[in-house]
Amino acid sequence: MKPTPDQKPTPPARPRRQHMRAADREQAIIEEAVRFFAEHGFEGQTRELAKRMGITHSAIYRYIPSKEALIERVYEHVYLSRWKADWATLVTDRSRPLEARLTQFYLEYVEQVFDYHWVRIFAFSGLKSFDITSRYLAIVRDEIILPACAELRVELKLPTTGEIPVGEREAELFWGLHGRIFYLAIRRYVYGTTTPEDLGPIVRDAVRAFRAGVAPVLKDILAQGES
Structure with missing residues (x-):
């Protein structure tokens, strides 16, 4: 069904990223975390970050061991x-x-x-x-x-x-x-x-x-x- 004129079309979900090198996947997580924390603050949950990226929650922790470690990587990347x-x-x-x-x-x-x-x-x-x-x-x-x-x-x-x-x-x-x-x-x-x-x-x-x-x-x- 097409949206009516006063409705905004629902943006498609981000496709899951497949076959990325480990270093590229880790960098993608950090860059998305920068955008995520800037919008939601540090109360934002990594589960929501994973959903936003189209990956599983556990996938984040395969590359970065904890939320604290992710925040540290954001500090290094941004500051x-x-x-x-x-x-x-x-x-x-x-x-x-x-x-x-x-x-x-x-x-x-x-x-x-x-x-x-x-x-x-x-x-x-x-x-x-x-x-x-x-x-x-x-x-x-x-x-x-x-x-x-x-x-x-x-x-x-x-x-x-x-x-x-x-x-x-x-x-x-x-x-x-x-x-x-x-x-x-x-x-x-x-x-x-x-x-x-x-x-x-x-x-x-x-x-x-x-x-x-x-x-x-x-x-x-x-x-x-x-x-």
């Missing part, structure tokens, strides 16, 4: 694979002003992470206390935030981080910049609100405003001995 090793070098390249370095980093960063699956899995992870969020933010802190704090000290001719260690208030200045830019992704992919299509000018404005206003604040923090 670690998009982190560029040269970003840490970029932030510490003193041949260029820090504003230029931060601008380039965030322009490249939004290209990598402003993605439906990336952002929604990140949000679901934080809500369900999976360590994807905390592990990823530790990378951001160690490779971007803390090095940038040290570089700003050098540029402003302030005591080095060896003389006065970076404290919470100082680090939060840079987390504020990071959060300002990432919040655009939350608005777009979690809240579903309108955000600028071209993020380049927004990133440049954010970094420029940060660099223009951060110096007196940082100097006061260090003078008060509360970095």
